[in-house]
Amino acid sequence: MNLLQDSLLELIRRTSAEIPEDVHRAILAALERERKGTIAESAMKIIDQNIALAKNKSQPICQDTGSIIFYIAGPVGLDQIAFEAAAKEAVKVATKKGYLRQNSVDSLTGKNDGTNVGPGSPTLHFHQHRSPEVVVRLILKGGGCENVGAQYSLPNEKLKANRDLDGCRKAILDAVLQAQGKGCGPGILGVCIGGDRATGYEHSKQQLLRRLDDTNPNPDLDRLEKDIVEIANKLGIGPMGFGGQTTLLGAKIGVLNRLPASYFVSVSYMCWAYRRQGVSLAPDGGIAAWLY
Amino acid sequence: MIELQTPISEDQIRALKVGDEVAITGTLFTGRDAVHKYLHEGGKLPPGVSFQGGILYHCGPVIIKDEAGNWKCVAAGPTTSIREEPYQWQVIRDFGLRGVIGKGGMGDKTLQACKEYGCVYLHAIGGAAQVLAECVKRVPNVHFMEQFGAPEAIWEFEVVRFPAVVTMDAHGNSLHKEVLAASQAELAKYL
Numbered sequence: 123m124n125l126l127q128d129s130l131l132e133l134i135r136r137t138s139a140e141i142p143e144d145v146h147r148a149i150l151a152a153l154e155r156e157r158k159g160t161i162a163e164s165a166m167k168i169i170d171q172n173i174a175l176a177k178n179k180s181q182p183i184c185q186d187t188g189s190i191i192f193y194i195a196g197p198v199g200l201d202q203i204a205f206e207a208a209a210k211e212a213v214k215v216a217t218k219k220g221y222l223r224q225n226s227v228d229s230l231t232g233k234n235d236g237t238n239v240g241p242g243s244p245t246l247h248f249h250q251h252r253s254p255e256v257v258v259r260l261i262l263k264g265g266g267c268e269n270v271g272a273q274y275s276l277p278n279e280k281l282k283a284n285r286d287l288d289g290c291r292k293a294i295l296d297a298v299l300q301a302q303g304k305g306c307g308p309g310i311l312g313v314c315i316g317g318d319r320a321t322g323y324e325h326s327k328q329q330l331l332r333r334l335d336d337t338n339p340n341p342d343l344d345r346l347e348k349d350i351v352e353i354a355n356k357l358g359i360g361p362m363g364f365g366g367q368t369t370l371l372g373a374k375i376g377v378l379n380r381l382p383a384s385y386f387v388s389v390s391y392m393c394w395a396y397r398r399q400g401v402s403l404a405p406d407g408g409i410a411a412w413l414y
Numbered sequence: 415m416i417e418l419q420t421p422i423s424e425d426q427i428r429a430l431k432v433g434d435e436v437a438i439t440g441t442l443f444t445g446r447d448a449v450h451k452y453l454h455e456g457g458k459l460p461p462g463v464s465f466q467g468g469i470l471y472h473c474g475p476v477i478i479k480d481e482a483g484n485w486k487c488v489a490a491g492p493t494t495s496i497r498e499e500p501y502q503w504q505v506i507r508d509f510g511l512r513g514v515i516g517k518g519g520m521g522d523k524t525l526q527a528c529k530e531y532g533c534v535y536l537h538a539i540g541g542a543a544q545v546l547a548e549c550v551k552r553v554p555n556v557h558f559m560e561q562f563g564a565p566e567a568i569w570e571f572e573v574v575r576f577p578a579v580v581t582m583d584a585h586g587n588s589l590h591k592e593v594l595a596a597s598q599a600e601l602a603k604y605l
Contacts, residue, residue: 175544185489234563304518306540395541
């Protein structure tokens with residue numbers, strides 16, 4: 123087994139077993155906010171215990187170890203074919219070791235070969251940059267939260283949502299309402315305004331690579347992100363939809379150009395078990411630094 | 415916290431109400447999409463398996479075999495239940511379930527079946543795979559492993575004090591309906 127494959131295996135293990143520090147802080151703050159003695163507080167306590175237990179036992183935070191999505195930024199000349207082969211091998215080993223569930227099913231036959239490697243699994247997004255460094259980010263996104271994602275085409279008459287920021291706000295808040303607790307809230311939204319149906323969803327997922335405590339460089343989007351979280355947390359949906367103070371831990375909104383004829387708002391919901399990690403790699407393929 | 419021991423009587427189940435926190439000790443059977451579709455289409459439970467007075471858990475666990483060759487539950491949180499809404503009422507009626515554990519809640523057909531046949535929907539904490547796996551002390555059996563694959567198989571779990579919240583009771587109440595209606599009304603104020 124080569125060093126790159128080892129590094130990717132360790133990235134998978136840590137992503138599956140450990141919540142990033144920024145998310146953990148948001149969860150602890152949410153636990154503090156819940157009224158004592160409520161089922162919402164009980165739920166947040168179990169969530170907090172679960173985070174500690176998964177880390178200590180080096181086992182999956184959630185049994186749905188999700189879609190395996192790699193984002194790789196590397197220099198011109200990075201051998202993507204070799205990288206993909208190493209990533210697939212790492213996924214197979216991670217599955218054998220129980221860091222990942224046997225989670226990939228043939229959509230036509232229903233067969234699960236138990237490897238997690240097949241068409242579309244894992245997914246790898248390569249991106250070139252001018253730096254010699256190779257940076258690998260990984261998101262494991264479970265099916266429960268993926269299922270409550272939503273894409274709106276504006277205008278939407280039912281929501282009275284026009285093609286403007288207020289229309290986007292209505293669409294995003296509708297997604298929160300429809301999701302209720304079903305996506306394992308308190309959740310985090312990744313949103314894309316614009317793009318086409320495919321790039322919109324993809325860009326919404328990329329928003330989930332941002333740290334929860336960052337600030338959107340676009341002031342309009344920054345305001346919208348804060349507003350969405352504030353209003354969502356007034357709705358009383360709460361952890362698991364039990365009712366309570368925290369419905370969202372964060373909202374991250376990006377924007378892509380659109381066609382004149384299209385206006386999509388794509389919302390990806392991430393569960394509290396926000397499995398996202400990243401590494402920068404040393405020239406030999408070893409892990410140089412953790413990103414989150 | 416209300417202690418429940420399987421098998422559970424109808425009286426015990428009818429005494430529960432929405433918002434009650436329970437701790438379950440005894441046997442849980444896992445069953446999710448493939449199992450529900452199979453039972454709905456007239457499939458039979460494997461020999462020696464009975465859901466009478468029992469609890470079905472919507473869960474696709476991560477299970478490994480330890481050095482001694484025994485099944486070991488590594489992660490076991492609930493999966494989204496609403497996918498079983500077309501089938502659940504029938505499985506409750508035909509197999510004598512007293513409880514269904516899952517997450518996200520279920521719809522009117524299941525709520526009606528809970529009332530009619532004496533069953534409750536128990537919400538486990540979604541994503542809390544480790545806390546819940548800790549409650550699984552032994553995995554004595556698995557059924558339909560070849561047919562459905564590991565996440566979709568029927569696993570038998572021996573559990574001690576497995577925590578859940580009653581969110582749909584046998585009196586026609588659903589916390590999910592209440593929270594949806596209240597949050598919808600609240601959201602209208604800000605649009």
